[in-house]
Amino acid sequence: MSKADAxxxxxxxxxxxxxLLRHDQLYFVEHNPEIxxxxxxxxxxxxxxxxxxxxxLVTSDSPSQRVGELPIEGFDHVRHAVPMLSIDNTYSxxxxxxxxxxxxxxxxxxxxxxxxxxxIDGVAVSLRYEDSQLxxxxxxxxxxxxxxxxxxxxxxxxxxxxxSGEDWPAVLEVRGEVYWPRTGFDRTNEQRVAxxxxxxxxxxxxxxxxxxxxxxxxxxxxxxxxxxxxFGQIAPPLTDxxxxxxxxxxxxxxxxxxxxxxxxxxxxxxVIAFVDEWNAQRSTLDYDTDGLVVKIDRLDQRETxxxxxxxxxxxIAYKYAAEQATSRVLSVDFQVGKLGTITPVANLEPVExxxxxxxxxxLHNFDQVRRLDLHLGDVVRVEKAxxxxxxxxxxxxxxxxxxxxxxxxxxxxxxCAGEVVQDENGVYLRCINPACDAxxxxxxxxxxxxxxxxxxxAGIKLVEALVRAGLVHSYADxxxxxxxxxxxxxxxxxxxxxxxxxxxxxxxxxxxxxxxxVAALNIRHVGSNTAELLSEHFGDIDALCATDxxxxxxxxxxxxxxxxxxxxWLHSETGQATIADLRDAGVNLTQPRDESAAAASQALAGxxxxxTGTLAKYKRxxxxxxIKQLGGKTTGSVSKKTDYLxxxxxxxxxxxxxxxxxVTVLTEADFDxxxxxx
Ligand SMILES: [Zn+2]
Numbered sequence: 001m002s003k004a005d006a007x008x009x010x011x012x013x014x015x016x017x018x019x020l021l022r023h024d025q026l027y028f029v030e031h032n033p034e035i036x037x038x039x040x041x042x043x044x045x046x047x048x049x050x051x052x053x054x055x056x057l058v059t060s061d062s063p064s065q066r067v068g069e070l071p072i073e074g075f076d077h078v079r080h081a082v083p084m085l086s087i088d089n090t091y092s093x094x095x096x097x098x099x100x101x102x103x104x105x106x107x108x109x110x111x112x113x114x115x116x117x118x119x120i121d122g123v124a125v126s127l128r129y130e131d132s133q134l135x136x137x138x139x140x141x142x143x144x145x146x147x148x149x150x151x152x153x154x155x156x157x158x159x160x161x162x163x164s165g166e167d168w169p170a171v172l173e174v175r176g177e178v179y180w181p182r183t184g185f186d187r188t189n190e191q192r193v194a195x196x197x198x199x200x201x202x203x204x205x206x207x208x209x210x211x212x213x214x215x216x217x218x219x220x221x222x223x224x225x226x227x228x229x230x231f232g233q234i235a236p237p238l239t240d241x242x243x244x245x246x247x248x249x250x251x252x253x254x255x256x257x258x259x260x261x262x263x264x265x266x267x268x269x270x271v272i273a274f275v276d277e278w279n280a281q282r283s284t285l286d287y288d289t290d291g292l293v294v295k296i297d298r299l300d301q302r303e304t305x306x307x308x309x310x311x312x313x314x315x316i317a318y319k320y321a322a323e324q325a326t327s328r329v330l331s332v333d334f335q336v337g338k339l340g341t342i343t344p345v346a347n348l349e350p351v352e353x354x355x356x357x358x359x360x361x362x363l364h365n366f367d368q369v370r371r372l373d374l375h376l377g378d379v380v381r382v383e384k385a386x387x388x389x390x391x392x393x394x395x396x397x398x399x400x401x402x403x404x405x406x407x408x409x410x411x412x413x414x415x416c417a418g419e420v421v422q423d424e425n426g427v428y429l430r431c432i433n434p435a436c437d438a439x440x441x442x443x444x445x446x447x448x449x450x451x452x453x454x455x456x457x458a459g460i461k462l463v464e465a466l467v468r469a470g471l472v473h474s475y476a477d478x479x480x481x482x483x484x485x486x487x488x489x490x491x492x493x494x495x496x497x498x499x500x501x502x503x504x505x506x507x508x509x510x511x512x513x514x515x516x517x518v519a520a521l522n523i524r525h526v527g528s529n530t531a532e533l534l535s536e537h538f539g540d541i542d543a544l545c546a547t548d549x550x551x552x553x554x555x556x557x558x559x560x561x562x563x564x565x566x567x568x569w570l571h572s573e574t575g576q577a578t579i580a581d582l583r584d585a586g587v588n589l590t591q592p593r594d595e596s597a598a599a600a601s602q603a604l605a606g607x608x609x610x611x612t613g614t615l616a617k618y619k620r621x622x623x624x625x626x627i628k629q630l631g632g633k634t635t636g637s638v639s640k641k642t643d644y645l646x647x648x649x650x651x652x653x654x655x656x657x658x659x660x661x662x663v664t665v666l667t668e669a670d671f672d673x674x675x676x677x678x
């Protein structure tokens with residue numbers, strides 16, 4: 001490569017990094033993005049490609065380098081330069097007034113104002129920047145010493161790897177909250193359920209769990225976010241800054257997200273008014289807040305007020321009470337999920353809570369039961385916080401009958417009496433009997449459901465009846481039901497007509513494409529998206545079975561976890577038997593080519609396309625689908641094998657490369673002409 005080329009690449013890398021940094025700030029700090037997510041991904045893609053070609057130009061603060069290559073062994077302890085104190089809580093306006101009286105007394109008549117901020121229900125962390133570079137990210141720990149979780153915090157997109165602007169101090173420590181926005185949390189849970197994993201119960205605990213991961217690759221896709229609400233060490237001190245509000249404005253200018261809801265209150269009455277106002281608003285945010293933090297604005301007054309051994313005297317949290325009710329535990333059910341997970345659920349004396357009658361409450365897992373020291377008949381406090389299902393949060397041990405029996409985890413599966421084991425994290429018990437009725441029912445229900453084999457008439461009630469009557473044990477048994485018409489007619493609520501409908505529904509489901517079958521098989525980590533990617537890539541089940549892990553992983557969108565899980569299942573005794581059984585039963589195990597595509601002209605057959613820049617008429621995914629439908633294929637980078645580059649607005653480096661290699665460059669209009677559309 002010539003020196004001129006290398007210089008050009010270095011220049012472009014620099015530009016791209018600055019652009020990406022700017023867009024991160026527009027997105028996370030100013031909440032005012034200028035470009036689409038697709039365009040952002042494109043810029044990132046271009047940067048990654050350039051850095052791959054010029055590894056000597058990679059620096060640790062490049063936005064492409066958020067996620068380290070290797071999982072770490074464990075977390076080092078780090079001592080905070082300035083302790084991370086906790087904050088005292090109050091729960092009533094009266095307590096807020098008491099706090100204000102203490103402040104007034106200690107400030108001896110000086111005027112003062114408060115800054116009030118919503119309190120995000122997340123995990124407190126500290127970020128340390130030296131010469132503008134993020135060098136350390138740590139948990140609070142005990143306030144004096146925390147864990148070094150830099151690797152995981154780097155994987156959070158709203159944490160800048162480098163400060164922007166110029167007037168930052170040599171050392172800047174900011175404190176804030178890592179949290180999981182509701183939308184991202186819900187999306188992750190949908191994916192987990194689709195791939196047969198337990199959904200997370202609430203965003204806060206799941207955030208804490210995510211930050212404890214040793215592999216930052218797990219952290220990055222979850223979409224956690226960071227918001228700054230304080231500071232630690234600043235050196236040299238900023239002598240021209242007198243108040244927190246000024247400092248936080250600068251921190252924002254340096255590219256660190258801060259609260260968009262911060263409010264200045266001139267007295268405690270204004271604070272209390274904001275408490276009321278905010279209670280109505282907080283449910284509209286994309287994250288959970290459980291209260292407000294009230295802070296003295298002037299930094300010299302903070303010094304004067306000082307701290308107790310535990311908490312600062314210049315600051316207090318007001319916490320909204322979660323809605324709670326008291327009830328009594330009548331019994332505890334052990335529910336068995338489709339992968340065998342056993343979850344304890346308390347049956348309660350009915351009680352009104354947040355507008356609904358609550359009869360059951362989650363106990364989450366047996367760790368929780370142990371922590372609560374729960375006994376049958378206990379008087380418990382039930383709470384509805386961020387969760388949909390109420391949970392038991394406390395037990396009144398004094399009200400307990402002396403003869404009450406503690407709740408013990410089952411030693412055998414409550415449904416099949418089979419062996420139970422602790423799962424990897426030691427929190428859940430799992431029934432490992434693959435023939436367990438409870439699991440079979442759950443698996444069959446999923447198999448028959450709409451997103452999978454979509455068998456009309458085969459809902460949970462029928463599946464339960466079929467399993468309990470001994471008519472169905474495996475997926476393939478469903479396809480032999482037409483031989484058992486008489487037995488079907490004996491089931492409750494099954495007349496001639498409903499049996500006919502069911503059998504017709506079953507017959508129709510035999511023709512579903514392979515992708516539906518793979519998604520229906522309850523293979524851990526293999527959800528419908530993955531099933532589709534793999535089925536389209538390999539075409540039929542035999543090709544899929546003949547593939548090794550490396551080749552599976554090479555399919556775009558398939559990670560090592562998925563590849564491993566699928567490969568293990570396909571080659572297990574259960575997997576092999578299941579496939580053979582379904583084949584015998586006449587279930588389609590191939591992925592048909594899209595018929596509309598086959599009928600359409602194959603105008604682009606055998607041609608390789610690269611698409612770059614922003615197009616006016618198509619989204620990136622749309623044009624790629626169209627190319628594929630017309631027999632062509634798309635790749636991510638331009639090479640000698642590329643036939644056409646479709647270049648939209650701001651095409652970037654790919655256009656240059658295409659020209660250099662003599663690849664035909666098409667505008668969007670050229671492309672439309674090529675495919676005969678307009
Ligand atoms: Zn079982």
